[in-house]
Amino acid sequence: GAVVSQHPSWVICKSGTSVKIECRSLDFQATTMFWYRQFPKQSLMLMATSNEGSKATYEQGVEKDKFLINHASLTLSTLTVTSAHPEDSSFYICSATGKTTSGELFFGEGSRLTVL
Amino acid sequence: GENVEQHPSTLSVQEGDSAVIKCTYSDSASNYFPWYKQELGKRPQLIIDIRSNVGEKKDQRIAVTLNKTAKHFSLHITETQPEDSAVYFCAAGGYQKVTFGTGTKLQVIP
Numbered sequence: 374g375a376v377v378s379q380h381p382s383w384v385i386c387k388s389g390t391s392v393k394i395e396c397r398s399l400d401f402q403a404t405t406m407f408w409y410r411q412f413p414k415q416s417l418m419l420m421a422t423s424n425e426g427s428k429a430t431y432e433q434g435v436e437k438d439k440f441l442i443n444h445a446s447l448t449l450s451t452l453t454v455t456s457a458h459p460e461d462s463s464f465y466i467c468s469a470t471g472k473t474t475s476g477e478l479f480f481g482e483g484s485r486l487t488v489l
Numbered sequence: 490g491e492n493v494e495q496h497p498s499t500l501s502v503q504e505g506d507s508a509v510i511k512c513t514y515s516d517s518a519s520n521y522f523p524w525y526k527q528e529l530g531k532r533p534q535l536i537i538d539i540r541s542n543v544g545e546k547k548d549q550r551i552a553v554t555l556n557k558t559a560k561h562f563s564l565h566i567t568e569t570q571p572e573d574s575a576v577y578f579c580a581a582g583g584y585q586k587v588t589f590g591t592g593t594k595l596q597v598i599p
Contacts, residue, residue: 374535405585416578416589417533466532470585476521478585480532 375401377469379481386457387489394452394484396467402447403469407478408440411464423450447471457488491516493581495590502569503598510564510593512579519581522555522562527576527592536577537564569597 376399386392396406405424409417421442423429429442439461441453450469454461466483470476492515502508514522520541525533539546539553539562546553552565562581566573574597580587 407586414592414594416591419586419588422586476585477535477538478523478587480534482532483530485530 374477375399375469375471375474375479377403377467377479377481379467379484381484382482383485383487385487385489388458389456391453391455392457392486394454394465394467394486396450396452396469396481398448398469398471398479401469401473402471403450404447404471406444406450406467406469408442408450408452409466409468411466411483413464417466420452454486457486459488462486462488491519491582491588493579493588493590495579495593497593498591499594499596501596501598504569504571506569508564508566508569508573508595508597510577510579510595512562512564512581512590514560514562514581514588516581517557517560519583521582521587522553523580523587524551524553524564525578525580525589527578529576533578566595569595571597571599573597 378397380395408420411417420435421429421431423442423444425444431437444450467481468478495512523538526536527533550567555562577593579590
């Protein structure tokens with residue numbers, strides 16, 4: 374199957390700083406990428422949908438100014454958590470799909486963010 | 490929007506027995522129903538999916554059934570093995586965008 378790589382796999386930062394997480398499709402062009410947040414023992418909650426070259430569509434309740442998403446190319450989307458606070462600590466995971474993936478979602482490894 | 494409920498939240502079975510996980514969805518427009526397996530701290534992996542024009546699909550020990558009228562779909566794992574232990578998520582939605590269920594933690598006891 375297609376490969377999606379996410380970086381970093383874990384990050385610790387101080388409260389008030391910003392953190393950028395990258396999601397890359399390695400062997401296909403990802404026309405759409407999704408960003409999720411997963412709390413321990415809970416499901417994946419969709420945060421936003423990112424289409425290449427256009428603004429991300431955020432789910433209800435997700436602050437777009439806090440979670441900045443950029444999908445500048447067909448192989449890269451980034452999620453920036455701005456002015457992070459301890460309550461932003463979570464497992465963030467991306468998925469990607471494209472014209473050659475038959476609609477299937479391919480997930481990145483996930484990034485565990487801890488805000489001190 | 491779509492709302493997906495999943496039961497049970499935890500399931501313990503003896504090795505070799507069958508496991509069944511059930512999901513319901515709310516949006517009659519949903520036409521794609523994938524199932525994912527997620528091991529602790531790892532990414533979800535697609536194990537099987539079904540589309541609305543099919544009532545049942547099987548892949549070795551795994552099968553999925555879909556009842557569009559009742560808006561139910563189920564995952565069946567036969568001859569369970571310890572390596573099947575993980576969290577399983579159902580999902581429902583369109584071809585690329587889906588809503589996930591709450592997850593079922595499956596434990597297969599050797």
